[in-house]
Amino acid sequence: MKKRTKRILAILGVIAILWTGLTFIVEFTGPEKIAVFGEASEAKEALVVYDPDPIYNLDEQVCQSFAKGLVKKGWNVKVATVAAANKLPEQQFDLYVFCANTYNWAPDWSITKFVKKLGLEGKSVAAITLGSGSTKKSKSVFENMIKDQGANLLDSKTYWLMRPNDESRMEESNIKVALEMANDFGKEIAQRIESISNQVKSLK
Numbered sequence: 001m002k003k004r005t006k007r008i009l010a011i012l013g014v015i016a017i018l019w020t021g022l023t024f025i026v027e028f029t030g031p032e033k034i035a036v037f038g039e040a041s042e043a044k045e046a047l048v049v050y051d052p053d054p055i056y057n058l059d060e061q062v063c064q065s066f067a068k069g070l071v072k073k074g075w076n077v078k079v080a081t082v083a084a085a086n087k088l089p090e091q092q093f094d095l096y097v098f099c100a101n102t103y104n105w106a107p108d109w110s111i112t113k114f115v116k117k118l119g120l121e122g123k124s125v126a127a128i129t130l131g132s133g134s135t136k137k138s139k140s141v142f143e144n145m146i147k148d149q150g151a152n153l154l155d156s157k158t159y160w161l162m163r164p165n166d167e168s169r170m171e172e173s174n175i176k177v178a179l180e181m182a183n184d185f186g187k188e189i190a191q192r193i194e195s196i197s198n199q200v201k202s203l204k
Contacts, residue, residue: 032081032083033080033083034079034080034081034084034085035064035079036076038067038070038071038077041076044076044095044190045091046075046076046093046095047077047088047091048063048078048079048097049082049097050063050098050100051081051100051110053101058159058178059130061179062099062159062182063097063128063182065179066097066126066128067186069185070186072187072190074190093123095193096118096123096124097126097128097189099111099127099130100128100129100130101130101131102135105134105137106138106141107129112142115146115149119149120149121150124193125146125151125154127143127153127156128158129142129157132162132163135158139156143156154192157181157182164177
């Protein structure tokens with residue numbers, strides 16, 4: 001029995017070491033990358049920030065699809081990794097969008113650290129939480145963290161790599177569905193901000 005217990009403990013120890021190592025690998029801040037969508041002369045500007053997943057690039061694809069949705073509504077958008085966003089000159093954006101990968105049921109360290117240091121008091125923010133399938137806790141943690149910074153969280157969505165994003169579209173590529181949904185989300189947020197802006201103008 002002692003041998004069996006020792007063997008089980010050894011296996012659990014190896015699993016723990018591998019899990020810890022993998023966690024540090026995926027949580028490591030990715031390389032600098034920035035892409036600009038829309039015309040620089042557009043009146044409204046947005047910053048979309050993500051930390052690239054070293055295994056899958058769903059985060060980058062989703063962020064760019066969201067950006068393209070904003071562009072369709074007349075926005076200029078910068079899509080940047082955390083490493084690139086940290087080096088951007090100080091600028092006030094009309095919208096901040098943060099995309100978090102889910103690791104160990106929580107938003108990734110790099111994006112949470114960036115959000116906490118940015119200074120979002122009174123800023124308009126949209127949140128995206130990605131994961132293989134289990135993102136409920138991560139989404140809640142991410143939303144609360146953004147609100148704790150004093151931001152105006154307009155909306156928050158989740159997209160999954162393996163779990164179906166739309167059960168009515170099971171025959172289609174799950175990634176394709178996620179990208180279309182992110183594009184629609186971008187347009188929805190743009191419309192919401194325009195509606196808020198029009199309400200403010202009508203009160204003046």
